[in-house]
Amino acid sequence: MSDTRPESFIDCFELYFEDCHSSGQSLSTVRIKECNLNLFLKWSVGEAIASPYDLTKKDLERYKRYLNTYINPRTNELLSLATRKKRLEAVKTFYSRLAYLEIIEQSPLDKFELPKVPKSLPTAFLTFKDLERVFQQCDYAGLKGIRDRAIMETFYATAIRRMELGRLKLWNIERSETGLAQVRVNKGKGAKDRYVPISNRALKYVDKYLKECRPILETFHSDTTLFLNNQGKAFTETQLSELVKKYLLKAGFEVNASCNVFRHSAATHMLENGANLRQIQEFLGHSDLSTTQVYTHVVRNELNNAYIQCHPSAREDSL
Numbered sequence: 001m002s003d004t005r006p007e008s009f010i011d012c013f014e015l016y017f018e019d020c021h022s023s024g025q026s027l028s029t030v031r032i033k034e035c036n037l038n039l040f041l042k043w044s045v046g047e048a049i050a051s052p053y054d055l056t057k058k059d060l061e062r063y064k065r066y067l068n069t070y071i072n073p074r075t076n077e078l079l080s081l082a083t084r085k086k087r088l089e090a091v092k093t094f095y096s097r098l099a100y101l102e103i104i105e106q107s108p109l110d111k112f113e114l115p116k117v118p119k120s121l122p123t124a125f126l127t128f129k130d131l132e133r134v135f136q137q138c139d140y141a142g143l144k145g146i147r148d149r150a151i152m153e154t155f156y157a158t159a160i161r162r163m164e165l166g167r168l169k170l171w172n173i174e175r176s177e178t179g180l181a182q183v184r185v186n187k188g189k190g191a192k193d194r195y196v197p198i199s200n201r202a203l204k205y206v207d208k209y210l211k212e213c214r215p216i217l218e219t220f221h222s223d224t225t226l227f228l229n230n231q232g233k234a235f236t237e238t239q240l241s242e243l244v245k246k247y248l249l250k251a252g253f254e255v256n257a258s259c260n261v262f263r264h265s266a267a268t269h270m271l272e273n274g275a276n277l278r279q280i281q282e283f284l285g286h287s288d289l290s291t292t293q294v295y296t297h298v299v300r301n302e303l304n305n306a307y308i309q310c311h312p313s314a315r316e317d318s319l
Contacts, residue, residue: 006103009041012052016094019101028163028237036090039070052095053104057112064088064115082117089114125264126253131156137250143213144230148243150202150209151227151235155244155262157202158183159284162240162259168226173198173206185285194285 006012013034020030043063049055067084071077079087092114095107126134138149155165164185175181180197198206209227219232229235235243245258255261267280275283 007051009044009050009052012098012103013037013041013094015101015103016097019097033090033094036087037094039087040091052098055095056108060088060091060109060112063091081115085115085117088112125268126255126261128265128269130251130253131262131265134247134251134253137247143216146205146213147209147217147227148247150205150213151240152244152247152262153202153205154183154198154227155259156266157199158196159263159266160185160196161263161285162237165227165259166235166237166240169224170226171224172226173203175203192285194282196283196285 006015017030017034020033040063043066044050044055047059047062049059064084067079067087070079072079092107092109092112095104095109098104099107135149135152138145138152141148151165154160155162158165160183167186168183169186172184172186173181174184174195180199181203182195183198185194185196206226214228217228217230217232222228222232225234227235229239241258244261248255248258248261253261263284267284270280270283271277
């Protein structure tokens with residue numbers, strides 16, 4: 001790191017991202033930070049705020065109001081409250097780190113209040129019967145359908161995130177002669193490693209893919225990547241979302257967060273069948289139990305429905 005004091009936003013951003021990398025943050029984490037800060041940079045230029053040393057808390061309040069009316073050019077829609085919070089949080093974190101690195105004496109944003117975003121319930125989940133219908137759509141896709149089913153079965157069996165699945169290597173599946181095989185997730189969210197079990201059912205489809213499909217897709221660039229795209233390379237997150245969404249639509253389901261359908265469904269099904277929250281937290285790789293607790297509301301709705309149908313006092317004819 002240079003001892004020269006950076007003067008412009010660009011210089012400070014470069015120093016900040018270099019610090020993020022050296023602190024062990026993943027490439028995807030840094031890319032998200034870059035995306036969140038790019039919009040702030042454009043706004044600052046438009047507002048003639050040339051230097052990061054000129055920004056005040058009042059300026060960020062103005063930026064907060066700007067985000068409230070900003071139209072996303074990709075979706076042609078306003079940003080959600082959660083997205084606006086992430087954009088503002090990125091700026092606040094950036095200034096806090098500049099203070100830590102002694103580029104500035106103190107962050108002017110320490111007392112800046114971020115919007116409060118209520119926790120939302122996961123809505124993208126299906127019953128196991130519905131998921132079976134999705135899986136069966138792969139039967140009509142030929143050789144690549146073998147790969148695609150192996151991917152979706154792995155998603156559901158392990159509940160891993162799409163970035164985690166895209167990074168899996170052949171050696172990340174650790175088999176056992178006495179119990180379930182395990183998937184080693186390297187540098188998942190928060191750069192954490194963890195193990196998750198994978199069902200024998202899912203492993204059967206993975207093995208079929210490894211035997212019949214992967215050798216055909218493999219190229220010089222494939223390395224030891226487990227799941228290969230049509231070019232023989234690792235899947236990007238966008239490619240995985242598009243792949244899953246295609247089969248969801250074919251099965252008649254139009255849901256958001258397509259890859260998370262399997263993650264949310266797996267967590268909900270396990271809770272319904274008796275797993276406790278601590279076990280689900282470990283399974284999903286949540287650092288905070290409060291993140292896992294949103295699934296209890298989903299199961300509670302199932303309980304309410306069962307209560308209305310089954311409890312004599314809740315029946316309408318008991319009034």
